[in-house]
Amino acid sequence: MVSKNMTTPPALILENVRLAWQDSGVPLLNFQAQMGDKLLVLGENGCGKTTLAETICGYLMAVSGNLGRSTRLGYVAQQPKLPLLTSVESYFEQLVALSPGDIVNDMQLCMSFFDLSQHANRKIGDLSRGWQQRINLAQAWLGDPQLIILDEPQTALDTDGMTSLRKVIASSSATILIFSPPQTGCESLIDTHIHYGDLC
Amino acid sequence: MTRNLPSYLVAALVAFCIVSVASGRMRVVGQNAVDSFRCFNMYLDFNLATVEEDYLLMASLAAQIEDISGDSGVREFSAYIAGYSTSADSHNRPDQDALHWAETAVKWLDSSVALRNKPWNGLQLATMIYADRILPNSTSRLAREQMLNTYAAWMASGGGPNGANPLSAKVYQDYLACPPHQRDNYILSHLTQIMATE
Amino acid sequence: MLKLSSAIFRQLLSWPIILCATLWLALAYNLSFDEHLGAASLGAFLSYSVLALSALIVRFGYVLQQRRQQGWLRQDLLRRTTALAAVSESLAAVFSLFIFIVCSQIVVLWLNPPLNEQHEAHHLVMSRVASDSSWTFTWDDNIPEGSKLCLTFDFENSPDNVKTSSISNSIVEETVTPGNVFYWPLTVDDVRNKTITLESPLEHNLSLIRPLARLVITRPPISALPRLLLNQLLFFFTVIGLCLFIFRRLKVNGNLSSLGALAIASLTNLRDVQLMPNVGALVSSGLRYERTALTTNDIALFTWLGIGLALIYFSCKAPRADKK
Numbered sequence: 001m002v003s004k005n006m007t008t009p010p011a012l013i014l015e016n017v018r019l020a021w022q023d024s025g026v027p028l029l030n031f032q033a034q035m036g037d038k039l040l041v042l043g044e045n046g047c048g049k050t051t052l053a054e055t056i057c058g059y060l061m062a063v064s065g066n067l068g069r070s071t072r073l074g075y076v077a078q079q080p081k082l083p084l085l086t087s088v089e090s091y092f093e094q095l096v097a098l099s100p101g102d103i104v105n106d107m108q109l110c111m112s113f114f115d116l117s118q119h120a121n122r123k124i125g126d127l128s129r130g131w132q133q134r135i136n137l138a139q140a141w142l143g144d145p146q147l148i149i150l151d152e153p154q155t156a157l158d159t160d161g162m163t164s165l166r167k168v169i170a171s172s173s174a175t176i177l178i179f180s181p182p183q184t185g186c187e188s189l190i191d192t193h194i195h196y197g198d199l200c
Numbered sequence: 201m202t203r204n205l206p207s208y209l210v211a212a213l214v215a216f217c218i219v220s221v222a223s224g225r226m227r228v229v230g231q232n233a234v235d236s237f238r239c240f241n242m243y244l245d246f247n248l249a250t251v252e253e254d255y256l257l258m259a260s261l262a263a264q265i266e267d268i269s270g271d272s273g274v275r276e277f278s279a280y281i282a283g284y285s286t287s288a289d290s291h292n293r294p295d296q297d298a299l300h301w302a303e304t305a306v307k308w309l310d311s312s313v314a315l316r317n318k319p320w321n322g323l324q325l326a327t328m329i330y331a332d333r334i335l336p337n338s339t340s341r342l343a344r345e346q347m348l349n350t351y352a353a354w355m356a357s358g359g360g361p362n363g364a365n366p367l368s369a370k371v372y373q374d375y376l377a378c379p380p381h382q383r384d385n386y387i388l389s390h391l392t393q394i395m396a397t398e
Numbered sequence: 399m400l401k402l403s404s405a406i407f408r409q410l411l412s413w414p415i416i417l418c419a420t421l422w423l424a425l426a427y428n429l430s431f432d433e434h435l436g437a438a439s440l441g442a443f444l445s446y447s448v449l450a451l452s453a454l455i456v457r458f459g460y461v462l463q464q465r466r467q468q469g470w471l472r473q474d475l476l477r478r479t480t481a482l483a484a485v486s487e488s489l490a491a492v493f494s495l496f497i498f499i500v501c502s503q504i505v506v507l508w509l510n511p512p513l514n515e516q517h518e519a520h521h522l523v524m525s526r527v528a529s530d531s532s533w534t535f536t537w538d539d540n541i542p543e544g545s546k547l548c549l550t551f552d553f554e555n556s557p558d559n560v561k562t563s564s565i566s567n568s569i570v571e572e573t574v575t576p577g578n579v580f581y582w583p584l585t586v587d588d589v590r591n592k593t594i595t596l597e598s599p600l601e602h603n604l605s606l607i608r609p610l611a612r613l614v615i616t617r618p619p620i621s622a623l624p625r626l627l628l629n630q631l632l633f634f635f636t637v638i639g640l641c642l643f644i645f646r647r648l649k650v651n652g653n654l655s656s657l658g659a660l661a662i663a664s665l666t667n668l669r670d671v672q673l674m675p676n677v678g679a680l681v682s683s684g685l686r687y688e689r690t691a692l693t694t695n696d697i698a699l700f701t702w703l704g705i706g707l708a709l710i711y712f713s714c715k716a717p718r719a720d721k722k
Contacts, residue, residue: 058475073476081469090405097402097486099477143477206648210658217661220668228664229637232684233449236429236442239685243435269437269685270521314609317520353607357550358578361518361614372577373561376553383554 010068011035011147011175012056014199017065019051027200028065035070035146038169038176040186043196049179050078052199053151056177070175074140074148078155080132084125088116088135091124092142099143110141113168114161129156137165141172150178154185165189239268246274255282255301259308272316276325279305283329295337302333303343310346320360327351331391351387403486403493410454410461410494419498422450423505431511438514440506440618441687444626447502448681451495451634452660455641458491459656462645466652485714491638492631499627506623513620519688520548520612532597533606540679540693542615543589547582547596550610555603563602567594574598581614617688626682626691632699633680636706637663643709675701 010032017029029052033039043049054060055067057075083091092107111117114134119127124135133156140148153165166189169176180186187193220226242261249257258278265274283305287298309326313319330347334340354360355372371390378386411419426446430436465471465487524536535547553560553576564571565580574580588594598604618626640659644650650658666678675698682691 057472059472075472075476077469077472081467081472083465083468083470086405094402094405095473095477097400098473139473206644207650207654210644210648210650210654210661214654214657214661217664225670226664226668228667229633229660229681230445230449230452232441232445232687235684236437236445239437239442240429240432240435243437247435269439270519271437271685315522317522317612319610352554353550353552353610355577356552356607357610361520361548361579362516369575369577372553376556376576380554 008035011037011070012177013066013068015066017055017067018063019048019055020060020063029199031199033147033175033177035175036173038190038192040178040180040190040193041196041199042180042182042186042193045181047196049196050151052196053078053149053177053179056147056149070146072143072145072147074142074145074174076137076140076148076150076153078151080136082124082132082135085123087121087123088127089120091135092139095139095142106142106144110138113141114138114164130158130161133157134161134164137168141168145174147175148172148177150176152180152184152186153178153189154180162188235268239265242268243274246278250278250281253281253286255304258282259304262308263312266312266316270317272318272322275308275312275316276322279308279322279329280325282308284325284333287333298333299337302329305329306334306346310350318360320354320357323350323354323357324359327354327391328395332395348384348387351391352383403490406461406465406487407490407493409464410458410490411497415457419450419454419501422446423498423502426450426502427505427509427511431509437685438512439685439687440513440620440623440626441682441684441691443502443506444630444681444687445683447499447627448630448683450498451630454491454495454498455634455637455660456653456656458494458638459641459645459652459654459659461652462487462641462655463652466645471646485710488638488642488710488714491641492635495631495634495638499631503624503627506620510620514617517617517619519615519617519686521615521686521689523547523611523613525606525608525611527606527608528595529597531600531602531604532595533608534593534595535611536593537613538592539690540592540676540695541584541589541613541689542691542693543584543586544616545584545589546614547584547594548612548614549580549582549596550607551576551580551598552605552607555605557601557603560602563598563604565596565598567596574604613689615688618691622692629680629682629692629694632703633663633677636702636709639706639709639713642713646713675699675705677702 012031012033014029014031019029041049051060053075055062056069057073086094088111092111096107108117111120114137116131116134116138119131124132127135133153137150137153140150154162157165162185169189176190178186178190217226217228221228221231242265246258246261246265249261255278258281259275262274262278265271283302287293287302306326306329309322309329313322316322327347327350330343330350334343335347352375355368355375358372359368375383375386375390426443428436429446430440430442431438436442526534526536528534549565551563551574553563556563562576563574565574565582566572572580572582582594582596584594637659640662641656644658645652645655662674666674666676668674677694677698679690679693680699680702682689682693
């Protein structure tokens with residue numbers, strides 16, 4: 001369990017959470033992350049990292065237990081799901097339209113994090129997998145999120161991309177959770193590492 | 201299983217609709233377009249059948265068109281062509297052939313009186329086929345009875361709404377004024393008059 | 399939100415779809431009002447219009463599924479959108495249907511096709527002999543107000559002195575003349591009850607020629623087309639709500655959702671069993687459409703629209719992410 005300052009409300013709290021598809025013999029998840037925490041959760045393939053990430057986001061429901069988290073959330077899915085026929089700028093404009101509040105100025109900033117401005121008018125489908133991953137990463141910072149979940153964010157990124165990601169993570173005030181298998185290069189993104197098994 | 205339950209339920213609902221449509225208990229949204237299109241095509245086939253003088257096909261299509269659209273005109277038209285117009289002297293049709301088609305035509309008309317949206321014109325046509333094409337070649341008492349009943353019904357309706365003959369009400373009242381045993385003769389003489397005029 | 403709506407709208411009505419819709423409209427017009435083979439009936443045109451709107455609903459389901467695959471649903475959930483932003487999907491769907499309907503109206507009203515000359519249609523009605531001098535007529539559908547019964551009476555067995563007779567329903571009495579079709583105008587109550595019993599004086603010995611009993615229903619004029627098409631839009635509004643609810647709340651595949659929504663909407667036409675509000679008449683179409691067209695009562699209509707609004711509201715409300 002990781003904890004920092006118990007007086008401010010935690011950004012994420014899991015109490016005796018049992019995930020969907022989890023065998024009854026597997027220990028329940030208990031975990032707490034404070035505002036501003038940056039953690040890398042390492043786990044082997046199939047241990048349940050993506051299931052946990054999706055449960056935190058609300059796509060899957062926990063079978064039992066309590067799960068609480070910050071309201072504003074950014075998420076980078078393992079498999080980016082992007083509108084391939086839409087231009088990069090238009091995609092971000094539509095995301096802004098989806099988001100509550102006035103975050104219009106965020107859009108250019110988020111795009112600049114990963115040098116997307118140069119491809120603003122190109123269709124997403126025309127871009128390489130690496131650039132699509134940059135779009136996938138940039139959208140997570142839209143809407144001033146308090147908690148950002150990154151599921152294997154290093155996928156398809158080149159050295160420049162990894163450098164940009166490292167910088168963005170370092171400068172972000174949000175709570176950041178990265179899920180990744182060991183030895184993929186994600187260890188260089190964040191200093192605090194825990195193993196998935198430590199969450200139980 | 202639980203996760204996919206809504207999908208299974210929706211799929212079952214769609215399947216239920218398909219079964220209900222097949223059993224005639226339900227019409228799905230948009231099904232009428234299929235019927236309208238079928239009707240259009242059947243009108244096309246009906247025209248072709250008319251050109252080819254395929255009377256049985258005409259009658260079959262007419263029944264289907266009538267079922268979908270309620271258009272009784274097609275059945276009356278096929279009966280008219282098969283049992284009346286093509287039996288005119290100018291067509292040189294053998295008597296037996298003419299009699300066969302005339303009897304078939306009145307069967308088409310008589311059997312569908314209760315089902316046609318507008319049966320009135322058909323009553324008059326059936327009477328004319330009886331009088332002009334069947335009775336001259338047949339001694340059947342049943343045919344005579346049917347003709348008299350059909351014409352009496354037509355007179356009682358005054359030719360139907362927007363009846364072709366505005367005097368038919370007067371004809372029916374004259375018919376009723378006759379003593380019951382002379383009413384059949386009234387009809388026969390009236391029909392003779394009409395046919396002589398035509 | 400406007401940007402989001404216009405993006406979805408563009409996705410929904412792409413150029414091939416617009417082209418198909420235009421061709422369909424032209425085909426529908428020709429099939430309905432062709433000089434020689436067309437039925438010259440608004441009902442035929444309405445039936446093609448309903449099919450096109452159903453196809454647009456299927457397209458809507460497809461777009462929803464595409465958007466799910468593109469991660470839009472994920473974005474909706476992530477950003478905890480207000481109902482107003484997420485409702486843009488349904489707004490775009492309604493708007494696309496509205497455009498099709500307006501185009502249909504413009505085409506028909508501008509070209510002003512010749513309709514069936516007879517403004518009255520005759521329909522079958524069930525009749526049975528209640529007693530020696532009374533008859534009961536019944537019909538299953540909601541027929542329009544102002545419909546009439548068209549009856550033929552046989553006076554052959556009447557006494558000689560009977561020159562006219564009367565038909566009554568114990569409140570109103572009408573004269574019937576031999577050799578004329580007799581019309582009995584149905585009251586609002588008769589139409590609602592779907593049955594009426596008429597009687598004649600027993601001593602007049604009238605008999606009804608039952609095979610010739612018909613319902614006379616006035617065909618809506620061409621000027622009623624905007625209302626008939628608006629009814630279709632109102633019907634499909636709730637279908638859109640159903641589709642959205644099944645897709646977003648029940649998490650069913652978008653294509654299956656649209657089929658499911660159409661299937662549920664079709665339950666309004668299920669015979670014998672009343673599972674849904676009686677709004678099937680909103681999409682009355684086909685060559686006998688006048689029998690049920692414009693007969694939807696206000697309560698059923700508002701219930702149907704209420705269901706649609708509720709479904710859209712519940713499908714647009716983002717689910718709580720911190721569920722137990």
